[in-house]
Amino acid sequence: MEKPKIRLKIGKKKLIALSIIAVVLAVLPWVVESTYLKHLIVMAFVYATLGMTFSMLYSTGLITLGAAAFYALGAYASATIVMKLGLSFWYAFPLVILICGILALAFGAILVRYPGVAFVVITLLFAHVVIDLAGQLEFFGGWGGIIRIPPPTPIGPIVFVEKITFYYLILALFLLIALIFYALYSSRIGRAWRAIKLSPKLAETLGINLYRYRLLAFIVASLAAAAVGSFYAHYFQVITPLSFGGWFSINIQLFSVLGGLEFYILGPALGAVIMTFVPEFLRVTKEVEPIITGILLLVIILFFTGGILGSIKKLPSFSRKSISDRIKKLIKMSGLTKTKY
Amino acid sequence: MAIMEVVNVTKNFGGLMAVNDVSFEVNELEILGLIGPNGAGKSTLFNIISGFYKPTKGKIIFQGKDITRLRADEIAQMGLGRTFQESTLFMQSTVFDNVFSGFHYHYQQPEWKAFLHTSGVFEEEETIKHKALEILEYMGLIDFKDELAINLPHGHQRALGICIAISTSPKLLLLDEPVTGMNPSETSIIVEKIRKLKDRGITIIVVEHDMRAVMYLCDRIVVLSYGQKIAEGLPDEIRQNKKVIEAYLGKEGVK
Numbered sequence: 001m002e003k004p005k006i007r008l009k010i011g012k013k014k015l016i017a018l019s020i021i022a023v024v025l026a027v028l029p030w031v032v033e034s035t036y037l038k039h040l041i042v043m044a045f046v047y048a049t050l051g052m053t054f055s056m057l058y059s060t061g062l063i064t065l066g067a068a069a070f071y072a073l074g075a076y077a078s079a080t081i082v083m084k085l086g087l088s089f090w091y092a093f094p095l096v097i098l099i100c101g102i103l104a105l106a107f108g109a110i111l112v113r114y115p116g117v118a119f120v121v122i123t124l125l126f127a128h129v130v131i132d133l134a135g136q137l138e139f140f141g142g143w144g145g146i147i148r149i150p151p152p153t154p155i156g157p158i159v160f161v162e163k164i165t166f167y168y169l170i171l172a173l174f175l176l177i178a179l180i181f182y183a184l185y186s187s188r189i190g191r192a193w194r195a196i197k198l199s200p201k202l203a204e205t206l207g208i209n210l211y212r213y214r215l216l217a218f219i220v221a222s223l224a225a226a227a228v229g230s231f232y233a234h235y236f237q238v239i240t241p242l243s244f245g246g247w248f249s250i251n252i253q254l255f256s257v258l259g260g261l262e263f264y265i266l267g268p269a270l271g272a273v274i275m276t277f278v279p280e281f282l283r284v285t286k287e288v289e290p291i292i293t294g295i296l297l298l299v300i301i302l303f304f305t306g307g308i309l310g311s312i313k314k315l316p317s318f319s320r321k322s323i324s325d326r327i328k329k330l331i332k333m334s335g336l337t338k339t340k341y
Numbered sequence: 342m343a344i345m346e347v348v349n350v351t352k353n354f355g356g357l358m359a360v361n362d363v364s365f366e367v368n369e370l371e372i373l374g375l376i377g378p379n380g381a382g383k384s385t386l387f388n389i390i391s392g393f394y395k396p397t398k399g400k401i402i403f404q405g406k407d408i409t410r411l412r413a414d415e416i417a418q419m420g421l422g423r424t425f426q427e428s429t430l431f432m433q434s435t436v437f438d439n440v441f442s443g444f445h446y447h448y449q450q451p452e453w454k455a456f457l458h459t460s461g462v463f464e465e466e467e468t469i470k471h472k473a474l475e476i477l478e479y480m481g482l483i484d485f486k487d488e489l490a491i492n493l494p495h496g497h498q499r500a501l502g503i504c505i506a507i508s509t510s511p512k513l514l515l516l517d518e519p520v521t522g523m524n525p526s527e528t529s530i531i532v533e534k535i536r537k538l539k540d541r542g543i544t545i546i547v548v549e550h551d552m553r554a555v556m557y558l559c560d561r562i563v564v565l566s567y568g569q570k571i572a573e574g575l576p577d578e579i580r581q582n583k584k585v586i587e588a589y590l591g592k593e594g595v596k
Binding site: 184187188189191192194195198201202203204205206208209210 | 391392393412414415417422423425429430431432433434438443445446448452455456457458462466505506509
């Protein structure tokens with residue numbers, strides 16, 4: 001019997017797309033003039049990361065309403081360490097990761113034992129407890145929060161005053177996290193996660209320990225959230241319990257749903273970008289803005305199930321093909337390339 | 342030699358005796374049929390053996406070890422595979438990915454290397470991909486490998502369930518109604534494939550309602566009725582057994 005061939009899919013197109021994105025990301029803060037817009041871009045990266053943490057748990061079949069919990073823990077841990085112990089951000093950051101890693105292991109070990117609806121409710125409560133604790137304890141600044149959090153200390157000539165340096169810091173952090181997530185998803189760990197999501201029962205008969213893999217996802221997601229939380233505290237320099245409470249976890253979930261639940265990295269990233277900028281552009285409509293945003297979200301969620309990316313993927317292939325054909329024709333006509341298509 | 346022993350297993354669902362003091366052995370490389378009318382406790386027994394239910398009393402010995410209290414994934418890791426009655430598949434994955442996932446426990450490379458995508462991991466995955474394709478080829482699903490599992494016709498879904506189970510390299514395989522809902526020609530093909538699984542060193546217990554398939558397939562048969570074992574023997578003995586005929590047709594039917 002002839003051995004069936006397997007072709008390794010080297011994503012040439014993917015590589016080109018990625019390099020274009022890389023160039024755009026590198027020059028973006030130089031093109032954008034407005035400080036406010038720069039702030040929004042920085043926050044879009046923070047939100048994209050948080051959306052990715054929601055999607056990571058989703059990829060194992062868990063739905064969390066407490067995605068903001070470890071974001072808040074990271075921010076509070078970082079601010080407290082820097083201000084009470086007088087350490088710089090650069091020393092505090094690994095400490096925050098260590099502390100939040102231990103917390104994620106401790107809480108995750110209990111939380112992931114209850115998949116399904118129970119997990120949704122428990123994570124929601126967990127996030128509330130975290131926020132209430134921060135608010136009730138004077139040690140953490142009470143409901144007024146912590147103000148005047150120092151920015152990261154300078155590294156050589158790089159000073160953290162301008163938005164632009166923060167932009168590159170969060171960009172690096174985001175890319176690192178996205179890379180780690182991608183490495184996980186594309187390995188057998190990611191395959192095990194998906195197996196658990198698609199059918200926990202069948203996954204068990206394959207020898208997959210549901211508990212262990214879900215706990216791993218919980219810890220990784222929590223650490224990513226804590227990392228951007230720590231960044232946020234020193235970037236925004238003010239944190240209050242309520243900036244992590246209420247609707248915040250719901251919003252994080254929306255990033256993923258909007259972008260596409262089945263696209264664990266690109267989905268939340270796209271969703272976060274849209275949810276950060278669209279309301280701003282709609283701001284010309286003044287007080288009606290939330291209503292319009294809400295209606296837009298409803299329409300997308302109700303009629304474009306699978307999110308934006310999911311809907312694009314579902315487009316009949318002939319129309320996708322015709323678009324790419326047209327682009328190829330244009331390239332041909334432009335004489336930019338001599339390669340045959 | 343017995344590869345598995347079911348010893349005085351009883352399962353009580355809040356007063357309902359689903360399985361009542363059942364004992365039997367499975368010999369290495371045989372195909373054992375487990376039959377009985379609806380509600381006889383066959384599926385419950387499968388769930389107990391594969392670790393999804395814990396028995397109220399009794400124990401399961403697999404390859405000389407007591408596995409009664411182990412979790413389902415631990416039992417699977419020991420080499421006890423199973424399929425499900427209803428088509429339990431990774432419906433939103435491709436046929437190939439379904440089988441590829443089945444090898445989860447059989448990687449030699451540690452997980453941190455898998456995370457780092459080392460070349461060793463890459464090579465191992467290539468080998469496993471070949472194995473997955475070989476299994477699909479064997480069960481006649483190779484032409485559907487890029488199809489989503491949910492889009493397969495019912496018969497092919499059942500076959501895919503068996504493919505996934507084979508990919509876990511089981512020593513003992515529990516097949517829950519493997520040919521139910523298939524047409525006669527599909528049935529005869531699959532029955533033949535199941536028989537040949539012996540060549541791969543797989544012992545099989547099969548629950549099936551298609552009596553012709555059972556009689557042809559099985560070396561030995563255990564009959565359950567209302568949670569109790571009422572007969573055990575060669576297919577020809579079972580066919581003649583009065584108690585079995587009674588269980589299926591009722592006492593009136595026998596007169």
